[in-house]
Amino acid sequence: MQVILSWRIWPVLQLFFLGGLALVAVGLVITYNGLVQKSQMANNGWSDIDVQLKRRANLIPQLVSTIQGYAAHEKGLFTEVAEKRAAAMAAGDDPAGRAAAETALSRPVARMMAVAEDYPDMKASQNFLELQRELSDTEDKIEMARRFYNGAVRELNTMVESFPANLFAGMFGFRTRTFFEIEMPDRALPKVDLGGAG
Incomplete structure (x- = not known):
């Protein structure tokens, strides 16, 4: 009788075992796909930052020439x-190194824009005004891209470090990423004299 019961229980145990394996496999696929999705979002964010930083780098020689x-x-x-x-363009895709190089570039560019304030003829130049507007627009886009990227990195890092994804993330090559922090000095804004109106 006991042999018959154990014989009947064996298929049930096999079914539970196979069901457990199927659940683990489904969980693994869902976790992997989640990691891929978060990683792709971070890649997309970095690509946007790179495009805007290159756009800024291309505007700078034109500004230098004008000033x-x-x-x-x-x-x-x-x-x-x-x-x-040149150092910023050579910094590559390491967010920390690129951020340091871009921050170092922002400082003399801000000083250069401040120098322009001392030359009324240049400030009135249509070419300079257009370049100044484009630079300001590009810096705004860099800030938006930076926020998107850092949000995507935060989500990826959270998933990589959370259970159960942390059990598999390293196996599949997913690692935490560094945030992109760049210090953009205050822009040289045109001075507006409101005292003369009356």
Whole structure:
């Protein structure tokens, strides 16, 4: 009688075992797909940042050329801008290294824009105004892309470090990523004189 009962229980145990394996497999697939999705969002965010940083890097020589025509004596500043731009373009895809290089570039660019404030003829130049507007627009886009990327990285990092994904993330090559933090100095905004109206 006991042999018959154990014989009848065996298929039930096999069914539970196979059901458990199927649940683990489904959980693994869902976890893997979630990690892939979060990783792709972070990749997309980084790509957007890269596009905007390259756009800014392409605007800088035009700004230097325009400002140089009015402030040729600022040669040291223009050299610094060129060096920092080259370093930023060579920084690659490491968010921490790229952020440091871009922050270092932002400082002399802000000083260069401040120099432009001392030259009313340049400030009135349509070419300079257009470049200034494009640079401002690009910096806004960099900030939006940075927020998107950091949000995607936060979600990926949370998933990579959370149970049960943390059991499989390393196996599949998913790692936490570094946030992109860039310090953009205050832009040189045109001065508005409201005292003269009356």
